[in-house]
Amino acid sequence: MLALLLAWGVYSYGQSEKSSPNIIVFFVDDMGWQDTSVPFWDKVTDFNKRYHTPNMERLAKEGLKFTNAYAMPVCTPSRVSLITGVNAAHHRVTHWTSPDRNKNTDHPDADLNPVDWNINGFSPVAGVEHTFHGTALPAVLSQHGYYTVHSGKAHFGSAGTPGSDPENVGFQVNIAGNEIGHPASYLGKNNYDKRVNGKPNRNAVQGLGKYHGTDVFLTDAITTEALAALEKPVKAKQPFFLYLAHYAIHIPLDADQRFIDKYLKAGLDSTEAKYASLVEGMDKSLGDVLGFLDKNKIADNTVILFMSDNGGLSTTPARGGQAWTHNLPLKAGKGSVYEGGIREPMLARWPGVIKPGSVTDQYVIIEDFFPTILDIAGVKNPKLVQQVDGKSFLPLFKNPALKDDNRALVWHHPNRWIPAEGPNIHYASAFRKGDWKLIYDYRKQKLELYNLKDDIGELHDLAAQNPGKVKELAGLFTAQLKKWDVQWPVFKNTGKAVVWPDEVARK
Structure with missing residues (x-):
């Protein structure tokens, strides 16, 4: 007990000597547990050998690896849980929201009636139909002195609702985020769009006009803009919260030409090579973020949390599709409550607090990010609309061996999804x-x-x-x-x- 008290005293003293830490959530879309060269199992697999993610490797080497980290089966439920601390079963955004208001994305079913879930997602304003009303994480941090930046995919709420705009959710800066769930294109030369009959695509990424007609890949554009936005708080010595939420590695499978050749030469087919190039482009973004922190000499006072919103998309060649993600040894994939749909690659780094090369087997879940980040920021007893279900994993930073086998985790997906390729998700x-x-x-x-x-x-x-x-x-x-x-x-x-x-x- 004395040793624990002394250790906590050292931790508390270290905190008091520094300003409030900067916090970065590096959030990836549709990234499976195996889509990385970092092994999150007890062995290195052939899939780990396939991908090249040196910056994830660096983050694991310098920080903490979570081998039992979970999200929800699909994207919007995970995103709403992250910014509210509420489990999807509780906030009732149990499926992905349509960009169009009041459109139910549940597929009709012959046997079961659809449930009345919150089809319009999250709302910071009360009284909006079919939404979950809550106090969002960036709003709380902003109230406590943080400069809050959103860059990339939002997908918190449907168009025309307050939750569709990250600035309404509490971000002071919004880069390329709105109601869409995936990009029309990753290619700057296509203006991040794929026009249909001469008209802009519903999923064209907005707000990046300066890159139109260029060779700048979408992943790079939102990273460059995010880091440019951080210049202001860094110069002012103001703590910042950056939510860098990549559209990658969600479809469409647009090849990142900087990386694809190595995968083709390794014998992957063109589809798998495109996917692998998206993964490596995402990892390059992580390297750019780490480089920015080093350049500005703020790495020691910045916490980075790396996470994915759901498991890798599981495709079925027998249905005419071509598999490009492989979740084995996990079962199934995105949309499923089996491990392949919910277990995620998760990493954390906090120099001076987390011991480099640490590993924890304690299971955590996406709603835990909310209370953890507030703990990191030193926010006590915030005024919230919602009841928080998540549990802070901050103690694991100092003691990764902590275990709580009495904790219960819940996944609730009372929905039906028929992906373009792959098995029906019931x-x-x-x-x-x-x-x-x-x-x-x-x-x-x-x-x-x-x-x-x-x-x-x-x-x-x-x-x-x-x-x-x-x-x-x-x-x-x-x-x-x-x-x-x-x-x-x-x-x-x-x-x-x-x-x-x-x-x-x-x-």
Whole structure:
């Protein structure tokens, strides 16, 4: 106990000697757990050998690697959870929002009626239909002296709602962010657009006109503009919060010509090579950020958090698609509550606080970013509209070995998605406590049980052999879902609701 108190005293003293730390969230879109040369498993895989991400390697070497970091199955739920600290089951933005207001992105289903989820996403203003109203992270930080910058993908809310504009969400600077979920093009020579019948594409990236007609790749453009925006607070010695949210590595698969040749020469087909070039371009952006911090001599007082919003897109060649992401050994991919859809590459660096080369196996989840960042900033008891579900992972920075196997994590996806390529993603939810994970398939009204410590690929359903564990987890799972008053599907033919997990467990 004395040693812990002394260690905390050293930590607190170090904090008091410095100004409020700068904070950077480096957020990547659709990046799977295996789409990097940094291994997040207990071994290096062939997929880790495929990609070239030297700046992620540097971040891991100089910071902390999280091997059990989670997001939601799709993008908007993760983004809303990050800026509010609320679980998706609780804020009810359970699927990706359409750029168009009041448009439900759920696909019709033959068996289940759609639920009334918040199809317009997050709103900083109360009373906006089909939105979750809350106090956003950048707004809180701005109120406490931070200069807040958004660059890249926002996708917090649909067009015409307050949440579609990052400046309404609390960012003092917004670069290229609005309601769109992916770019029409990554190519400056195409004006980051792909015109349809001569008209601008709905997903054309806005606000980057100075790069139109150039060879500047989108990933570079939003990085360059983000770092230029930081010159002001750096010069004024004001702490900043940069949310650098890349459109990469989401489709379209536009090749980054600076990097693609090496992957073609390595034997990858053109599709996989394009994807790998997007990954390396994203990593180059990370290197530019690290270089900026070094150049301005502010690295020691800057916290960097690297994260992805959901798992890699899982495609199925049998349906005519061509696979370019590979989540193995994890099961499934984006849109799924299996590990391939929710387990993410996550890194953190804070010189003088995090011991270089640290690794933590403690599981964390996307809503934890909110309380953690407020802890880092020293914000105590902020005035919030919402109840925060996340838990600060700041203690892991000093002691990565800390374990809390009693904590429960929830994923709730009462939606149906049919991606252009890949398997249909059907209604499902999941619950993790310790090494055990319970998955509930609404359509089948069936529970699956996995031990992730022994079976990271979720290949062996242990429900039949462990009825006691199923009953225990199903009870806890149901209690939490009911506490949050979640939306719950109803069968079309009977008008009856899908039974709760604990009802299945009692059969």
